[in-house]
Amino acid sequence: MTNHFDQLVPVLGDYPNAMDASSLHGFLTALAIGPSETLEQPWLQAILGLPPKTVLTETMEALETTAMLAVDQTLEEIAEECFHPRINISDTDSETLKAWCHGFRQAMLLAESKWEAFHNACPDAARIRMTITALIQPELAEAVFGISPENHAAFVVEQTPLLGSIIESYYQILIESMVENIDPKPPTMEGLPQFDRDKLTKESNDDLLHLLRILDDDLPYEVVLECIQRKAPMVAILNQYLADDKRWDEAQDYGGDCFWTRLHAIMILGGIPGEMAGQGLIAALYRMSDQGDDLLWEWLAGYWPALFRNKPEATQQRLHAIAEDGRLHWYPRHHAVDCVLAHATSKSPEALEQALDWLANLIAAEDEDEEFCYMAGCTLLDFALERHRPLLEKLADQQENLGMGAIFVRSDVNRSFNKSKSTPEWERFDNPWEFYDPKKILERQQRWYSEGAAFLACDEEDQDEVWQDHRPSIVDTFTREQPKVGRNDPCPCGSGKKYKKCCLH
Numbered sequence: 187m188t189n190h191f192d193q194l195v196p197v198l199g200d201y202p203n204a205m206d207a208s209s210l211h212g213f214l215t216a217l218a219i220g221p222s223e224t225l226e227q228p229w230l231q232a233i234l235g236l237p238p239k240t241v242l243t244e245t246m247e248a249l250e251t252t253a254m255l256a257v258d259q260t261l262e263e264i265a266e267e268c269f270h271p272r273i274n275i276s277d278t279d280s281e282t283l284k285a286w287c288h289g290f291r292q293a294m295l296l297a298e299s300k301w302e303a304f305h306n307a308c309p310d311a312a313r314i315r316m317t318i319t320a321l322i323q324p325e326l327a328e329a330v331f332g333i334s335p336e337n338h339a340a341f342v343v344e345q346t347p348l349l350g351s352i353i354e355s356y357y358q359i360l361i362e363s364m365v366e367n368i369d370p371k372p373p374t375m376e377g378l379p380q381f382d383r384d385k386l387t388k389e390s391n392d393d394l395l396h397l398l399r400i401l402d403d404d405l406p407y408e409v410v411l412e413c414i415q416r417k418a419p420m421v422a423i424l425n426q427y428l429a430d431d432k433r434w435d436e437a438q439d440y441g442g443d444c445f446w447t448r449l450h451a452i453m454i455l456g457g458i459p460g461e462m463a464g465q466g467l468i469a470a471l472y473r474m475s476d477q478g479d480d481l482l483w484e485w486l487a488g489y490w491p492a493l494f495r496n497k498p499e500a501t502q503q504r505l506h507a508i509a510e511d512g513r514l515h516w517y518p519r520h521h522a523v524d525c526v527l528a529h530a531t532s533k534s535p536e537a538l539e540q541a542l543d544w545l546a547n548l549i550a551a552e553d554e555d556e557e558f559c560y561m562a563g564c565t566l567l568d569f570a571l572e573r574h575r576p577l578l579e580k581l582a583d584q585q586e587n588l589g590m591g592a593i594f595v596r597s598d599v600n601r602s603f604n605k606s607k608s609t610p611e612w613e614r615f616d617n618p619w620e621f622y623d624p625k626k627i628l629e630r631q632q633r634w635y636s637e638g639a640a641f642l643a644c645d646e647e648d649q650d651e652v653w654q655d656h657r658p659s660i661v662d663t664f665t666r667e668q669p670k671v672g673r674n675d676p677c678p679c680g681s682g683k684k685y686k687k688c689c690l691h
Contacts, residue, residue: 190256197249203235205289208282211272212289218261219357220293221300229296264357269350280342287322308363314356321345373631378624379404386412391423402446403630407622414457421458424451425466434477449485453618456493464501467493471508471522475515483517488615490521491528502529510548516558523562528612542566546574560585560593567594568608575603
């Protein structure tokens with residue numbers, strides 16, 4: 187496995203005032219176990235020995251990515267209890283130890299108030315912090331631990347080999363405090379964030395973006411509406427945010443911050459009319475195809491036609507291009523198809539039939555992706571035009587041997603042509619912004635609360651597994667021995683989607 191720390195160290199030689207290897211490792215260790223607010227400070231400038239306001243170049247941004255991957259690896263080593271500080275234990279002058287501790291302390295100073303708040307709440311963590319500091323400050327060792335100056339060298343020799351275990355203990359205290367701090371009271375409507383509309387109008391665009399980043403799925407509609415009403419200036423900020431590679435890097439998505447901000451940015455762009463907002467959504471679809479961001483797909487599934495509803499014809503043409511691009515992942519292409527059909531529906535019955543024929547011709551191609559064909563065929567079944575029946579029967583026959591993996595089979599085709607047409611899914615998902623309704627927010631918070639309670643009820647061994655695997659998700663995995671739900675029925679998992687676009691797939 188690539189060691190990102192070892193990748194980073196040689197590159198720092200290009201910066202005269204950059205940290206040495208031991209200082210850097212101490213610094214990255216503090217980033218790994220420290221408060222997330224540290225990452226909002228000019229931490230890369232600190233590593234490189236540059237003024238805090240230095241604008242990062244493209245080369246520096248590449249270093250930032252490597253550094254964050256190194257932080258992630260460091261955290262994994264600490265969590266797996268195989269952490270070793272990059273110091274020379276046999277160094278009689280303790281120079282590498284001093285450098286490591288100075289680097290650790292330098293990172294702490296970037297978000298000092300947050301560290302202090304945690305240490306005030308957790309005396310054991312504060313004691314570990316003081317132990318690390320006492321290794322390089324004899325006066326603190328004397329004041330806190332009663333180590334006389336003449337005995338300080340012996341204290342350092344004794345504690346240095348234990349430094350790895352000390353950091354691992356700190357991390358365990360951190361995890362335990364997070365579990366203990368799960369609110370024992372269920373969420374209530376009164377506890378949700380609330381904002382005065384008049385005060386929001388006085389906030390800067392950057393302040394609004396900050397709210398998107400810190401409120402996660404608690405973000406109220408008042409903030410979203412204010413962002414939508416800012417129009418062009420907010421479009422520019424959100425498009426820039428979504429264009430940043432770091433915002434799509436799971437290794438840097440600490441605490442879900444970037445995930446929720448991506449979701450909010452897409453929702454807000456959907457509420458703003460115009461070509462620039464449409465370009466931001468188009469770019470997001472391309473990015474989701476590249477990233478395979480299936481988690482974001484789940485939360486936005488069904489809503490894309492509504493998000494593109496107020497966009498101009500030029501944007502609709504780009505949706506055609508996405509749907510037709512076989513190099514892209516089939517799932518964003520499928521969303522683009524829904525957008526094209528919904529737009530055609532809003533124009534005229536003739537435009538809708540032309541769009542359905544376009545889709546039928548698209549999936550009739552021999553080299554077309556099978557998943558895309560099956561899902562697109564499922565959409566055609568909602569309209570059941572007789573001229574498409576041979577194509578749909580052919581697609582159904584191709585799925586006969588797929589068992590539960592089949593999207594539709596002959597019986598589904600026959601059923602669709604023997605009953606009235608289905609309601610298009612985009613008509614049921616015509617209001618993405620209901621996500622920000624206080625009742626919806628409360629439902630999610632109550633769900634997170636229930637999951638937290640279930641986490642606490644697990645054995646310690648199971649808790650570790652749950653903790654490592656935790657990701658925000660709209661639905662739980664749903665399995666069954668035989669299909670008992672129609673493909674157009676609401677999915678029994680409770681997501682609100684049709685079965686064909688949720689647990690059937």
